Amino acid sequence: MYILDKIKKNIAKAVIQALKKKLVKAADLVYPPNPEFGDISLPCFNLAKELKKTAVETAEFLVGKVSADNIIAVKAIGPFLNFTFNKARLAPVVIEEILKQKEKYGLNKNGKNKIIMVEFAHPNTHKAFHIGHLRNILTGEAVARILQANGYKIIRANYQGDIGLHIAKCLWGVSQLKKEYQAVKSEPIKARAEFLGQAYALGSKNYEANAEVKQEIIELNKKIYNQDKAVMPIYKITRKWSLDYFAAIYKKLNTKFDRLYFESEVFKSGREIVLKNLKTGIFKMSQGAVIFEGGQYGLHSRVFINSEGNPTYEAKDMGLAELQFKEFRPNKILHVVGPEQAEYFKVIIKALEIVRPKTKGREAHLRYGWVRLKEGKMSSRLGNVVLGEWLLDQAKKEVLEIMKGARGPARPAGGPACRTGRLKNKLEVAEKVSLAAVKYSILKNGLDKDIIFDLKESVSFNGLSGPYLQYTVARIQSIMRKSQITNPKSQTNPKSQIPNYKLDDTKEQAIILRLAKYPEAVEAAGRNYDPSEIAKYLFELAQEFNNYYHSAPILKAKTDVRRARLLLISAVKQTLENGLKLLGIETVEKM
RNA sequence: GCUCUUGUAGUUCAGUGGAUAGAACAAGGGACUCCUAAGCCCUAGACGCAGGUUCGAUUCCUGCCAAGAGCACCA
Numbered sequence: 001m002y003i004l005d006k007i008k009k010n011i012a013k014a015v016i017q018a019l020k021k022k023l024v025k026a027a028d029l030v031y032p033p034n035p036e037f038g039d040i041s042l043p044c045f046n047l048a049k050e051l052k053k054t055a056v057e058t059a060e061f062l063v064g065k066v067s068a069d070n071i072i073a074v075k076a077i078g079p080f081l082n083f084t085f086n087k088a089r090l091a092p093v094v095i096e097e098i099l100k101q102k103e104k105y106g107l108n109k110n111g112k113n114k115i116i117m118v119e120f121a122h123p124n125t126h127k128a129f130h131i132g133h134l135r136n137i138l139t140g141e142a143v144a145r146i147l148q149a150n151g152y153k154i155i156r157a158n159y160q161g162d163i164g165l166h167i168a169k170c171l172w173g174v175s176q177l178k179k180e181y182q183a184v185k186s187e188p189i190k191a192r193a194e195f196l197g198q199a200y201a202l203g204s205k206n207y208e209a210n211a212e213v214k215q216e217i218i219e220l221n222k223k224i225y226n227q228d229k230a231v232m233p234i235y236k237i238t239r240k241w242s243l244d245y246f247a248a249i250y251k252k253l254n255t256k257f258d259r260l261y262f263e264s265e266v267f268k269s270g271r272e273i274v275l276k277n278l279k280t281g282i283f284k285m286s287q288g289a290v291i292f293e294g295g296q297y298g299l300h301s302r303v304f305i306n307s308e309g310n311p312t313y314e315a316k317d318m319g320l321a322e323l324q325f326k327e328f329r330p331n332k333i334l335h336v337v338g339p340e341q342a343e344y345f346k347v348i349i350k351a352l353e354i355v356r357p358k359t360k361g362r363e364a365h366l367r368y369g370w371v372r373l374k375e376g377k378m379s380s381r382l383g384n385v386v387l388g389e390w391l392l393d394q395a396k397k398e399v400l401e402i403m404k405g406a407r408g409p410a411r412p413a414g415g416p417a418c419r420t421g422r423l424k425n426k427l428e429v430a431e432k433v434s435l436a437a438v439k440y441s442i443l444k445n446g447l448d449k450d451i452i453f454d455l456k457e458s459v460s461f462n463g464l465s466g467p468y469l470q471y472t473v474a475r476i477q478s479i480m481r482k483s484q485i486t487n488p489k490s491q492t493n494p495k496s497q498i499p500n501y502k503l504d505d506t507k508e509q510a511i512i513l514r515l516a517k518y519p520e521a522v523e524a525a526g527r528n529y530d531p532s533e534i535a536k537y538l539f540e541l542a543q544e545f546n547n548y549y550h551s552a553p554i555l556k557a558k559t560d561v562r563r564a565r566l567l568l569i570s571a572v573k574q575t576l577e578n579g580l581k582l583l584g585i586e587t588v589e590k591m
Numbered sequence: 592g593c594u595c596u597u598g599u600a601g602u603u604c605a606g607u608g609g610a611u612a613g614a615a616c617a618a619g620g621g622a623c624u625c626c627u628a629a630g631c632c633c634u635a636g637a638c639g640c641a642g643g644u645u646c647g648a649u650u651c652c653u654g655c656c657a658a659g660a661g662c663a664c665c666a
Contacts, residue, residue, distance in 0.1 A: 033610060043609065045646085055609095055646085078610065079646095124666065165665050263666090289664050300594085306664040313666050342595060343661050369596080370659075402629065433629085444615095445604070448596065450659070457603060462629050463615040464604080471629050479626050536605065539614080550623090550631045591629075 002519045003070075003093050008040070010068040011083060015042065018065040023050050031517075035506075038075065038082030039513060045079060055079030087509045091568075094516045098571040106522045106578050111152030117328055118144040118154060118366075120336035121250070121257070124161035125242035126170035128197030129249060130385040131453060132338065132371045135442050138584065139368050140336040141255045142443055142531035145582045150526035155328050159261040159320060160246070162239055164313070166200065168221035169207055171234060173199030190389065193245035196238060197385075218308075225267075225310055249388065253435070254584055259327070263316050270319025271311040273355060274304045282354050290315075292351045299347045317348050321359060334366040334529065339448075342367055366529055369450040371442075386453065395434035395459050402461060403430060429588050436466030436585045443583050444535040447528075464539055466585055469576060472542040473587045476573040479554055483566055507548040508568060514541050518575050522582070531583055538579040545572050 008026035015024045024047065032041045044058040051058055059076035066074055066081070073084035098105045120140020123133050140156075148154045174181050177199055184195040206213040223231045250256065274290055277283050283290050288307035292314070294300045304315040311319075324333060335345065345365035353360045373386065403426065423429055441459045445451050451458070461467045521537035524530075554565045577587055 030607090030609095033607095033612095037610070041610090045609070048646095080610065122666095127666095161666060169665095286663080291663065298594085300662050302662095303664040308664080310664090312664065316666095338660090339596065340660055341666085344666090346595095367596085372659080399629090449604080450597070452603075454603085457616070460603095460616070460629095465615085465629080467629055468615095471627075475627055475630080482626060532605085536614090543614085546630060547632085549626080553625070555626050590627080 002516070003090065003097060004516045004520065007068065007070050007085070011040070011042070011066070011071070014066045014068045015062065015081075018062060019047075019051075021050070023047055032080070032082060035510065037077055037080070038073070039085040039087075040083050042081040042083075043079065044081055048079070085513070087512060090516070091508075091512045091564075094512050095567050095571045098515060098574050099567065102574060103578055103581070105574060106519045107149050107151070108519060108523060108526075109151040110523065110526065111147060111150045113153075114151075114332075115153045115155065115328060115330045116147050117157050117324060117330040117333040118147065118336065119157040119159055119261075119324075119333060120144075121158040121246075121255070122160055122337070123242075123246055124164075124166055125239050125246075126162075126167050126196050127200050127242075128385050129193065129246065129388050130371075131388050131391055134253075134388040134391065134438070135368060135371050135451065136336055136338070137250070137253055137255055138439050138442050139366075139447070139531065141253070141584050142534075142582060143334065143336065143366065143529050145584065146522065146525045146531060146534065147529075149522050149582055152526075155259065155330060156255075156257045157259045157261060157324065157333075158257045160243070160263070161313075162242075162262045163224060163264040163267060165217070165221050166204075167224055167235070167239075168217045169203030170196055170200040171203070171224070171231065171238065172206070172213070172217045172220055173201070173203035174234065174238065176202060189241065189245050189248060192241045194387070196242060197387075222308065222310075252392065254586075261320060261323070263313075266319030266323060267311045267316050268319070269322060270315040270317065271305060273318045273322065274311065274315045277355055282351070292347060294347050294350065297350050299350060300343060302344070302347050304351075314344075314348055314351075318352060318355065321352050321356070321363065325356075325359065325362075330362065332362050332364060334364050336366045336368070339367050339369060341365065366447075368447045369445070371451045371453050373453055391455070391459070392434065392438060394455060395438050396430055398459070398461065399430045399434045399437070399467075400426075423590060429591055432586050432588050433461075433467050433470060433591060436470050436580075437461055438466075439583060439585050440466030440469070440535060443531045444539075446532050447530055467591070469538055469542050469580060469585070470587050471591060472545055473573055473576050473580075474589065474591045475549065476545075476569050476576075477589050479569060480566065480573075482555055483562075505548075505552060507544070507551065508565075511541070511544050511548060511568065511572060514544055515571055515575055518579065521579070525582070534579050534582050538576060538583075541572065541579075542576060545569070 005026070008029050011029060012024045012026045016022050024042065028046075029040050029042055032038055042059075042062075044055040044062070048055040048058040051061075053061065056076075056079050059079055059081045062081050063074055063076045068083075070086050070089060071083045072086040075082050075084075118140055120143075121133070121137045123129055144154045144156055174196075177195075180195060181199075184192050187195075203217060207217050208214075220231065222228075224235055274283050278285070278290060283292055283304060285291075286301075289303045290305035291301050291303050294302065302314050303312055304318070305311050321333070324330065337345070342365065349359075349363045349365070352363060403423075437459050442451065444464060518537065518541075521533055525533035552565065554562065554569065556562075557565055580587060
């Protein structure tokens with residue numbers, strides 16, 4: 001149990017003892033908006049109701065009756081009972097917790113013995129890979145890491161659409177672009193993937209504009225479902241292009257999957273499940289198609305098997321669920337999918353629940369908002385998309401420019417020279433920093449919010465940004481390196497030095513408190529499946545550190561203070577690294 | 592038309608049934624011969640509108656307005 005949890009528990013206990021009634025729990029405690037009020041606070045409104053007093057009276061009544069370990073002051077401010085921590089005692093405890101536990105600091109066991117499958121990415125083959133997919137992957141990966149930190153066993157799954165009408169549209173497009181197809185065969189994988197995106201857009205436009213083409217594409221689709229020899233070779237080749245391309249992107253983003261599912265492996269079983277339950281009356285025939293009537297549940301009706309006899313996405317999902325539960329027995333499956341499928345998921349989760357009652361409460365749609373363009377809508381159908389890889393490339397270019405010193409604030413004469421130009425691993429650093437910029441700029445947003453994407457504004461390298469956090473870590477690394485040079489014996493070993501703590505500065509105390517709150521951020525992020533909780537926390541910590549850094553000398557401080565400060569900043573570094581890892585962001589030694 | 596999501600500063604985002612609504616960017620100003628200026632400090636600037644519930648609403652409820660999404664054989 002982390003120190004803050006202990007303190008909260010003790011306070012709740014003390015209040016219960018004072019009242020001789022169990023009216024308070026640790027979770028009722030909140031953090032005051034202003035540190036002058038205290039470090040933690042009990043709002044007395046609910047308590048007052050029970051005690052038939054006003055909240056102000058209740059708070060005053062409790063002052064003097066409540067005391068707990070690590071608390072040095074209790075005061076009533078209006079309806080709040082505020083507690084002040086003994087920070088001189090807290091500091092070594094918190095720092096020791098962090099430096100001993102290292103990368104394990106912040107982890108908890110809330111999900112012990114539970115399995116959660118996080119299903120994300122699921123790009124469709126034969127379609128462009130755009131920044132919407134990027135948000136999906138980054139969100140899914142971060143959620144997976146966060147849940148892992150909360151003690152769950154995680155299965156990363158990816159369900160890829162390699163069969164269905166979109167493939168037929170693309171292959172029709174390819175048939176119209178024979179020359180280009182031949183030419184692109186010898187090009188790098190990226191060019192081949194882009195070609196498929198164009199072919200898809202072409203097929204899609206004609207499907208809507210031209211009735212004859214529409215019929216041709218429908219015929220082609222049937223052939224693909226029937227594994228017709230005439231189309232299989234080109235289907236297989238282009239499918240592989242897409243998959244190879246996706247694999248390269250996953251690698252770049254540092255995401256791995258435990259299981260890749262394909263629509264082509266579940267469409268048969270999905271179809272069977274639906275047909276079987278036609279007899280039981282769960283599904284019904286309607287206008288030649290097999291549907292699920294959602295009306296009685298306040299949902300809409302959806303087609304599971306179309307009048308051509310082909311399973312739709314809905315039926316495939318039935319087959320997928322069956323397979324997923326059979327293979328991994330997850331307690332929960334989180335489908336990380338955009339908002340456009342919100343109603344869709346309600347329907348299939350309901351249908352699944354009726355077909356397989358055991359799945360009840362175990363299937364969830366983890367929805368995130370759109371990535372929209374400032375200029376308007378983005379659609380792979382229309383071909384006006386911002387490609388995921390293009391964004392990564394742009395970000396990297398930008399970082400290299402900054403490293404050159406061509407951009408950014410001008411330095412006054414006499415200031416230290418820009419070091420980044422001399423870095424040996426310049427490209428590696430640029431790669432990590434640009435990835436951090438892109439990842440953070442997406443993950444800092446609340447899940448439900450749409451992201452209005454604009455290259456200039458969205459991917460930032462200063463302020464609330466990934467590079468800002470990396471920079472903070474690099475800065476601490478630098479101080480620690482120098483501390484070794486100036487005093488090789490000053491190892492940051494917590495055990496031997498804890499007695500020497502002298503951290504009285506209010507800024508230091510604020511940092512200590514912030515560090516102690518990290519486990520709560522991990523917990524909240526896990527509870528809400530929300531990476532932005534971590535993103536916010538890290539920024540606040542970094543900001544507090546940077547402010548502190550500018551006001552307090554570390555290496556030049558007196559021996560005792562210097563030691564204590566070095567330990568403090570290494571705890572900051574550790575916590576930043578731990579949190580960044582949950583977001584999938586790597587740190588660099590120098591930048 | 593029905594359902595869902597979102598409306599907070601010039602812009603992009605935080606935030607909570609409670610104590611003074613926080614940041615970042617942009618704007619304006621400033622400090623350092625000092626541990627990385629991708630940094631630090633200061634200034635200015637906001638809860639879509641109208642009701643309701645409540646001791647208290649930016650937060651919950653209702654209506655309206657605005658933006659986005661979904662609503663039968665696409666995924």
